[in-house]
Amino acid sequence: MKRLFIALALTALVLGASFWEVRYVGRQADRYTGQIEAIDDLLKENKTKAALALCRETEQNWEREVGKIYALLSHDYADAIGGAISKMRAHLEHDDPGMYFAESTSAKKGLASIKGSEYPLFENIL
Numbered sequence: 001m002k003r004l005f006i007a008l009a010l011t012a013l014v015l016g017a018s019f020w021e022v023r024y025v026g027r028q029a030d031r032y033t034g035q036i037e038a039i040d041d042l043l044k045e046n047k048t049k050a051a052l053a054l055c056r057e058t059e060q061n062w063e064r065e066v067g068k069i070y071a072l073l074s075h076d077y078a079d080a081i082g083g084a085i086s087k088m089r090a091h092l093e094h095d096d097p098g099m100y101f102a103e104s105t106s107a108k109k110g111l112a113s114i115k116g117s118e119y120p121l122f123e124n125i126l
Contacts, residue, residue, distance in 0.1 A: 021072055028065065029115035032058065032081075033108055039088070040104055043097055052092045059085050073114055081110040 035058045042051035062085050069078045084107035091100035 025069070025072060026115050028069065029111040032062065032085075033111045035061075036085075036088075036104055036107055036111075040101070043092070043100065048092065048095070052089070055085075055089045055092055059089050073117075077110065077114045077117075081107055081114070084110060 035054065039051045039054050039058065042048075042054060062082055066078055066082060084103045087103040088100055088107065091097070091103060
């Protein structure tokens, strides 16, 4: 009977940790997507300096949080998103909104991809 309780406790622990990981990655993806969309909106309103400041803040936040994300996801996903955010900042510094929006779209797609890859769907398990 003890083995059954131990197995149930371990199962509950694994399910709880999995649920936490999915929620954490989803919240982070939503957070950064929202920040990127806010930068997009500022740039569309010709508020380049405010957009650049928010982009720098977003990049610094990503660099601070990426260690946790590395622990949970493939480094390739996180590196691609971090690279896109860095390129967004560089394009804003060089006043190139066309290239900025290309990188912005890439970063948002990457964030949506990592969020979607965490759901317990059949294609994610295989």
